[in-house]
Amino acid sequence: MKTCAKSLATAVLAAAALAVPPAVAAVESEDPIKLTIHDWTGQYITTNIMGAVLEEMGYNVEYVQADYIAQFAGLEAGDLHVAMEMWETTGKDAMEASLATGKTVDLGETGMVAIEEWWYPMYMKEKCPGLPDWNALNECAEAFATPETHPKGRYLGGPVTWGGYDDERADALGLDYEVVHAGTDAALFAELESAMQREAPILLWIYTPHWAPIKYEGEWVDFPRYTDECYKDPSWGMNPDKAYDCGKPRGWIKKVGWKDGEAKWPKAYQAVRNFTISNQEMGEMVGQVDLDGRSVDEVVADWMTANKDRWMAWTM
Amino acid sequence: MSAPASRDRWLAAGLPRRYAIAWLVLLLVAIAVHLARGALPALATYPEPWFLPLRFWVSDLMKWLVNDFDLGLFTFQEMTRSIAWLLEWPLRAAQSLFAEGFSRGIGRDAEEIVPRIPWIALIVACALMGLSARGRGLAALVAGALLYLAVFGQWDSAMVTLASIVIAVPLGAGAGLLLGIAGFRSVRLERVLVPLLDLMQTVPIFAYLVPVLFLFGFGPVAAMVATIIYATPPMVRVTMLALRQVPADVVEFGRMAGCSRRQLLWKVLVPSARPSLMVGINQVIMLSLNMVIIASMIGAGGLGYDVLTSLKRLRIGDGVEAGLAITLLAIALDRLSQAFANRPPRAHRDTTPPFFRRHPFLIAATALLAVSWMAGSVLPGVQDYPETLEISTAQMWSDLIKWINVNFYDHLEAVKTWLLFHLLIPVKRFLTTVPWIAVVAAVAIAGHRLGGWRLAALTGSLALFMAVTGNWEKSMITVYLCGVSVLVASLIGIPVGIWAARNERVHRVVQVVIDTLQTLPSFVYLIPVVMLFRVGDFSAMIAVVAYAVAPAVRYTAHGLRQVPAQLIEAATAAGCTRRQTLWKVQFPIALPEIMLGINQTIMLALSMLVITALVGTRDLGQEVYIALTKADTGRGIVAGLCVAFIAIISDRLISAWVRRKKRELGLE
Numbered sequence: 001m002k003t004c005a006k007s008l009a010t011a012v013l014a015a016a017a018l019a020v021p022p023a024v025a026a027v028e029s030e031d032p033i034k035l036t037i038h039d040w041t042g043q044y045i046t047t048n049i050m051g052a053v054l055e056e057m058g059y060n061v062e063y064v065q066a067d068y069i070a071q072f073a074g075l076e077a078g079d080l081h082v083a084m085e086m087w088e089t090t091g092k093d094a095m096e097a098s099l100a101t102g103k104t105v106d107l108g109e110t111g112m113v114a115i116e117e118w119w120y121p122m123y124m125k126e127k128c129p130g131l132p133d134w135n136a137l138n139e140c141a142e143a144f145a146t147p148e149t150h151p152k153g154r155y156l157g158g159p160v161t162w163g164g165y166d167d168e169r170a171d172a173l174g175l176d177y178e179v180v181h182a183g184t185d186a187a188l189f190a191e192l193e194s195a196m197q198r199e200a201p202i203l204l205w206i207y208t209p210h211w212a213p214i215k216y217e218g219e220w221v222d223f224p225r226y227t228d229e230c231y232k233d234p235s236w237g238m239n240p241d242k243a244y245d246c247g248k249p250r251g252w253i254k255k256v257g258w259k260d261g262e263a264k265w266p267k268a269y270q271a272v273r274n275f276t277i278s279n280q281e282m283g284e285m286v287g288q289v290d291l292d293g294r295s296v297d298e299v300v301a302d303w304m305t306a307n308k309d310r311w312m313a314w315t316m
Numbered sequence: 317m318s319a320p321a322s323r324d325r326w327l328a329a330g331l332p333r334r335y336a337i338a339w340l341v342l343l344l345v346a347i348a349v350h351l352a353r354g355a356l357p358a359l360a361t362y363p364e365p366w367f368l369p370l371r372f373w374v375s376d377l378m379k380w381l382v383n384d385f386d387l388g389l390f391t392f393q394e395m396t397r398s399i400a401w402l403l404e405w406p407l408r409a410a411q412s413l414f415a416e417g418f419s420r421g422i423g424r425d426a427e428e429i430v431p432r433i434p435w436i437a438l439i440v441a442c443a444l445m446g447l448s449a450r451g452r453g454l455a456a457l458v459a460g461a462l463l464y465l466a467v468f469g470q471w472d473s474a475m476v477t478l479a480s481i482v483i484a485v486p487l488g489a490g491a492g493l494l495l496g497i498a499g500f501r502s503v504r505l506e507r508v509l510v511p512l513l514d515l516m517q518t519v520p521i522f523a524y525l526v527p528v529l530f531l532f533g534f535g536p537v538a539a540m541v542a543t544i545i546y547a548t549p550p551m552v553r554v555t556m557l558a559l560r561q562v563p564a565d566v567v568e569f570g571r572m573a574g575c576s577r578r579q580l581l582w583k584v585l586v587p588s589a590r591p592s593l594m595v596g597i598n599q600v601i602m603l604s605l606n607m608v609i610i611a612s613m614i615g616a617g618g619l620g621y622d623v624l625t626s627l628k629r630l631r632i633g634d635g636v637e638a639g640l641a642i643t644l645l646a647i648a649l650d651r652l653s654q655a656f657a658n659r660p661p662r663a664h665r666d667t668t669p670p671f672f673r674r675h676p677f678l679i680a681a682t683a684l685l686a687v688s689w690m691a692g693s694v695l696p697g698v699q700d701y702p703e704t705l706e707i708s709t710a711q712m713w714s715d716l717i718k719w720i721n722v723n724f725y726d727h728l729e730a731v732k733t734w735l736l737f738h739l740l741i742p743v744k745r746f747l748t749t750v751p752w753i754a755v756v757a758a759v760a761i762a763g764h765r766l767g768g769w770r771l772a773a774l775t776g777s778l779a780l781f782m783a784v785t786g787n788w789e790k791s792m793i794t795v796y797l798c799g800v801s802v803l804v805a806s807l808i809g810i811p812v813g814i815w816a817a818r819n820e821r822v823h824r825v826v827q828v829v830i831d832t833l834q835t836l837p838s839f840v841y842l843i844p845v846v847m848l849f850r851v852g853d854f855s856a857m858i859a860v861v862a863y864a865v866a867p868a869v870r871y872t873a874h875g876l877r878q879v880p881a882q883l884i885e886a887a888t889a890a891g892c893t894r895r896q897t898l899w900k901v902q903f904p905i906a907l908p909e910i911m912l913g914i915n916q917t918i919m920l921a922l923s924m925l926v927i928t929a930l931v932g933t934r935d936l937g938q939e940v941y942i943a944l945t946k947a948d949t950g951r952g953i954v955a956g957l958c959v960a961f962i963a964i965i966s967d968r969l970i971s972a973w974v975r976r977k978k979r980e981l982g983l984e
Binding site: 039041064065066067071072073074077079080146147156159160161181183184185186187188189191193197198200211290 | 526529534535613617624625630721846847848850851852930931933934938941945947
């Protein structure tokens with residue numbers, strides 16, 4: 001059955017290949033390169049820029065919607081080929097596990113830096129003037145409290161799957177806060193939106209590049225700076241007995257690809273490796289889409305015209 | 317009522333004293349264990365070293381299946397991949413027909429040979445189907461639903477969804493029919509099949525999504541396979557039931573006419589069971605549409621993807637519009653398939669009229685398709701609905717939520733806080749502190765009381781499984797969340813059901829509301845609920861109640877309406893007031909039926925767990941979700957089995973109770 005299916009497949013492919021006229025530019029393979037798309041705007045933009053560049057090079061590109069972590073199953077099997085944003089802060093473990101199988105390959109950093117930290121809207125500063133210094137948090141615990149957590153403050157953390165050690169952080173720094181985990185990104189920002197509409201107290205996990213810190217005025221809490229020792233060595237930092245007595249690490253955002261794709265589309269993979277973009281640029285584009293309501297295609301097209309030299313250099 | 321009379325009834329209901337003693341002993345033991353938890357921790361909390369590493373075994377099994385299992389000529393994964401490859405063809409054809417048009421070549425070199433079905437043609441064709449199946453009303457309904465898709469700019473996504481439904485439903489229904497026939501023919505197979513069907517319907521889909529992805533590849537085909545696994549069981553059940561219900565004389569007549577076994581099946585049994593079989597197909601359609609959101613998470617695209625992305629970007633209005641599109645698509649398909657199911661059989665005629673007379677609608681539809689296809693190449697408005705004529709209510713929805721949020725948040729907060737402190741938190745505390753051994757014993761005793769030793773063994777061992785695999789606390793949180801939600805759903809659903817049973821106009825309105833609640837993807841209301849009630853168990857509870865209230869309403873109304881008219885007349889003759897008739901006659905008789913509704917409510921509540929994990933609950937749903945995001949097959953499947961076992965325990969206990977009650981009431 002296997003051989004039958006395979007030979008049938010070969011026959012069909014051969015027939016298809018005959019029917020297809022040769023492409024404009026000579027590329028190594030006509031097969032579409034499948035780029036994964038997730039559910040946040042920034043990733044959608046990065047992927048579309050990369051896709052546009054690959055199309056300019058003459059490749060066929062297909063965009064496939066995939067879950068951020070579940071996509072590794074597809075990348076390892078070769079059902080999917082390139083994922084443009086894998087964040088150190090949230091996807092490092094899954095990525096390392098996948099790289100260890102030898103079926104995926106690290107395609108380098110995107111140049112963007114992921115920042116994640118406790119965040120509050122600007123109006124909370126009036127109620128808690130000591131902010132952004134983290135030492136002020138305990139004085140204002142009641143300002144951030146809800147009936148369920150009273151007299152402790154309430155901090156809305158990310159989904160459990162994101163990790164982040166917030167329970168440990170609150171404990172190590174002696175914060176009078178209860179850590180509540182949102183189940184998803186969407187729930188996290190739904191609460192933010194709701195609080196902003198009412199100018200209600202809120203303290204939550206925000207990350208960037210993202211539209212939220214662009215749309216809303218607010219600040220990150222100033223924790224003791226992250227170092228590797230802080231997470232590993234309890235004696236480091238203000239609490240001599242516990243680790244995690246510092247802020248969250250900032251991290252790279254990397255591209256990942258299916259290993260065998262490197263041999264199939266070598267130039268395309270090189271272009272993916274060369275791709276870089278800054279937080280600032282990304283933030284502005286995300287803002288144009290999410291706040292000004294422009295379409296991703298328009299924004300990407302603008303970027304492509306304005307930065308022709310840059311992306312041309314990636315394709316060399 | 318006097319005391320002895322009530323005691324007689326008590327005894328007549330069959331509660332022997334030994335059960336009272338058993339419960340009392342259990343209560344005392346539970347308290348003792350709880351007090352002595354310092355000395356006997358193993359009885360209060362299941363000790364970790366005793367955990368069965370089942371989830372690692374499952375993960376290893378999966379790895380072996382994917383990497384090493386060799387069937388001789390080909391490996392297991394090659395087999396599943398070939399199946400995926402085969403399934404991809406019809407799916408792609410349907411996508412081209414409805415959504416993308418047929419084209420040659422790939423990427424930029426692609427050129428369109430034949431465009432997709434023009435929107436006008438599809439709407440009119442479906443309206444004609446409605447007309448031929450029932451009449452003008454249905455035609456208008458179907459046309460209106462499809463017109464909504466065009467006018468609100470949902471057409472492209474809706475067609476992607478429709479294409480996958482069009483392929484998944486016949487596959488699911490066909491497979492279900494064949495399995496059902498096999499189960500009908502062999503009792504032994506049926507015994508294997510029934511528990512398997514229970515699992516397919518109750519194990520949360522996220523639990524087997526990862527293995528499906530590994531085996532069938534990433535994309536629409538995997539999404540379709542997952543959909544079929546979820547949507548097929550009712551078809552199998554209905555088939556077995558329907559074939560068994562075919563009157564014996566019909567079968568006898570077939571035998572006398574000299575039918576072979578095969579002829580008897582396909583020419584006699586299946587045609588006579590057709591109306592019931594259509595109900596099964598209808599279920600397959602509805603469940604497939606329920607899966608749309610989850611399927612979009614693994615690359616199915618379409619309306620589900622639109623709902624998901626717009627809500628993740630907090631475009632509530634866009635999410636509502638796309639969600640309503642799913643609902644309308646579901647309602648249109650549901651009503652159409654029901655109409656075909658209930659269509660009166662055509663009288664057999666001696667002379668067959670010519671083809672065009674027999675199928676006027678088919679011919680009209682084909683002609684229309686051809687004309688509009690040709691017209692579409694000249695007039696773009698015929699091919700695709702003009703974008704300038706699209707409208708959107710998205711802003712209105714967002715503004716509505718904002719208005720409620722700004723003006724009523726404090727009131728809502730007060731209600732929520734009260735319920736949290738008086739209902740949710742106490743129940744949660746209780747269930748998470750009760751010693752595990754007491755709960756297992758309680759479930760077993762209840763099983764024994766309602767169904768004897770076999771049921772006791774089943775329910776007890778299923779409960780034990782949760783402790784042994786290390787999921788006890790999460791299981792108890794699940795029981796708490798579902799229990800509270802089912803309670804609230806019943807408190808809302810039963811009165812509404814009673815009201816609907818007594819008033820035809822109310823009944824019609826309620827019908828529409830619960831249909832919408834059941835087909836509207838829960839994600840659509842989950843995000844507004846989070847905005848109004850914040851992340852936590854309360855929001856989860858509201859989402860569960862909204863989804864699970866429907867069967868409580870439906871079965872209550874149905875049960876009350878089924879009470880024989882003579883009984884009500886007798887009650888009236890005996891001088892009962894309307895209220896007395898309801899509470900003393902109708903309600904007790906309808907109670908078994910109502911309990912079946914509660915049973916369904918529990919099933920639906922459990923199936924919502926996966927969604928509530930998205931608002932941060934800490935139950936089995938979350939465990940399954942974490943397993944999904946970590947691609948940990950074993951962890952997901954074991955947690956999924958725990959959910960299924962909770963469902964099976966409650967189902968078996970309630971069904972046993974209903975059977976007994978019906979016997980007592982002389983209804984069976």
